[in-house]
Amino acid sequence: MNNSNSVKNKIARTKFANFLGSMAGLFGLIIIFSVLTRTFLTVDNFISICLSVAVYATLACGISFVLIIGGAELSAGSVVGVSGAVFCVSLRAGIPAFACILITLACGMLCGLFNGFLVTKMHLIPFIATLGTQYIFRGATYIISNGSSISVREVASEGDLPVLKFIGSGKILGIPMLVYIMVICAIILSIVLSKTVLGRKIFATGSNVEAARLSGINTDKITTIAYMFSGGMAGLAGVMLTTRLLSAQPTAGMSFELEGIAASVIGGVSMMGGQGTIPGAVMGAFIVGIMRNGLNLMGVNTFWQQIITGVIIIVAVWADIMRRRREASKK
């Protein structure tokens, strides 16, 4: 029994090391900015970081599912846009806000289902499939919203408006609702990925599709489910963004997928599939958010921020590769 315990500890330790890497980066940033600026280490600033990260982190959780399965997800930003439009249009139709949220999530999952169909049944390369749907879903956004922004104030019923306002900008115990939503989703998705049979099948498929299929796993189904998770989360991100801005822009969510992918990758999700965690992806989103916030406070202009974001992505992934190499040589 002693033996199996130590085995368990070892597994836990290697997984934890992965997590610690991102954690160290995160704390490194916090310390640097705390020293360099006076305003960084305040409760207000921390809450504003959380708020700015909430939508991206939600998106990143879903995108991680697709990356872990070995796919690509370039359409997530457009799904955010289309979801916002669908949300407002269904509000306009007089449907209760709660039902509208469900409709929007369903719409996001439908987008994911379509991606899954293209990848598994039409055998398109995921990159191409989701590049195509990025345009399709964006176009659909323009059509649904008629090319102009829709104000939530105008379309929501009088009873619903306060609720939506509360979701978008309300706070409980000083923490924004959107942050709660993001954290709850991250916890649920993390449990799905690490504790369930579905999660195991996702890792198996992402690690080796053929081996998984020959082990009796319906890899097409699992792949499609991963895309549906991503679509659903993008739909939720669309609702979050719309309630926060109280309007749905036809350009909403543009290039958000890249933010999400960056967050996932910085957080240790492998683009090759088969590796990654949800806490890692959330942490990745926070690393990007904290860096942006800190640089803003320091008065670094946004052009330089772009360059620094790029450097962080490259350094994070490079550090991960080096760590893995060391592990391999240690054997």
Next chain:
Amino acid sequence: MGEILRMEGISKSFPGVKALDNVNIVVNSGEVHALLGENGAGKSTLMKILNGVYTPDEGKIFVKGKEVSIHNIKEAQELGISIIFQEFNLCPDLTVADNVYIGRHKNRFGFVDAKYVEKETQKILDRFKLNMIKPGDVVMTMSVAQMQMVEICKAMSFDSEVVVFDEPTAALAESEIEQLFMVIKQLQKEGKGIIYISHRMEELSKIADRVTVLRDGQQVGDSFDFASVTLDELINRMVGRTMDDKYPKHERTIGEVFFEANHIRNKKVNVKHIDVRKGEILGIAGLMGAGRTETARAIFGADPVSSIEVKINGRKVGVGSPGQAIKNGIAYLTEDRKNEGLALRLDCEKNINMASMKKISKYGFVINKTAEENAKHYVDALAVKTPKLGQLAQFLSGGNQQKLVLAKWLSRQVDLLIFDEPTRGIDVGAKFEIYKLMNELSDQGVGIIMISSELPELLGMSDRIALMHEGSIVGEVEAKKTTQEEIMAYITGLKTNETECVGNE
């Protein structure tokens, strides 16, 4: 016969292991020098020293009497040393000529001189009478055997004096091996020195002149003439223990027919009937491309078929997908462990439990304790050598990887196990263990189909052998009453016996 290569007193240590200890090898011109040893005996370390990947701690290397030091593959090539590895270094999208001259294209005013390269490649192909390969062929479209020939041509384009073959026949069928041996004999005639690494004892007798045996990094005696020892003596030297037989002796109790498949048809196969009895090992023999793997994959639901009918215990069952086949008690161990059998970047526990999700979960949630106990049970039962359950599958040796795949299936109580080349690339000791496991399974009443390209293995392990040629089963023989020659006659198409087809209706 002059000396081409001499490796003298080579030693190499890695942290904690002495990989090589005072190894001496001399390769003469026109000689095929077999290098034998189990996996981990130090063969590949020695070869990596020869092509500059490792530097030896002690010892000297002489090429044609001159002492040299080799720091990288390029230097090795310039000294005339080429290694043909098991996994080829070819660009699948390029042509034969482009691959042979890769990185060394002749320039003409800054443009590639394609004609020169094609002409030179053709010269080499002619030299080895490889008329089925054209310099303009795209490598992707070629068979494994042909790709190997391209690798050899590549080595020849460097004017190599020493050619090392690392398990060259592992992926070849018998007829292709003949072709390879002809090429090697041509190399011999041209006075090249050849180092030949292989696990297949039988083929060595056709080709090897001298032998060096390595065991645990040490040389077992001096090199000796191949003709001076018997195969059994050779195996003894390799494993350092007497192995009464390469195939564990076993009396099987064979039950009733419980599995049959009829009318298996797709693009590559047309099999009328095949059946397996309880506790029986049915071998399937055939050349590469005879449709053995395709038949197995059809039975397992891994590839689309135009027709198939599978009956288990007389009841018709569906095998539309691997999932369905597994539910009906059929399991398939692929010939390509690394690409199809294992998720290399996942750990042992996850690989073992991959097909047993129900067993390790409740309401869709994995119970870690159950999962670990289940994995541990099979790791112990099959004696998988791994430091921990959390070890990634990619870091295990070939034999242990195969055991891992087997563990995955044993964890699901299956009735029919299909082994596709179960011992390919596995050392002698591990092979013996796999054979023993197969016997134990047959004792438990599991039916086994074993596809193999090694005829002695088929003869040593099977009860019946189904013989395949060009997609059909052309005959069936009792393993005890047949010979390698008879099997060869069937699978090369010289002999057919439709009336005695496996359980012909």
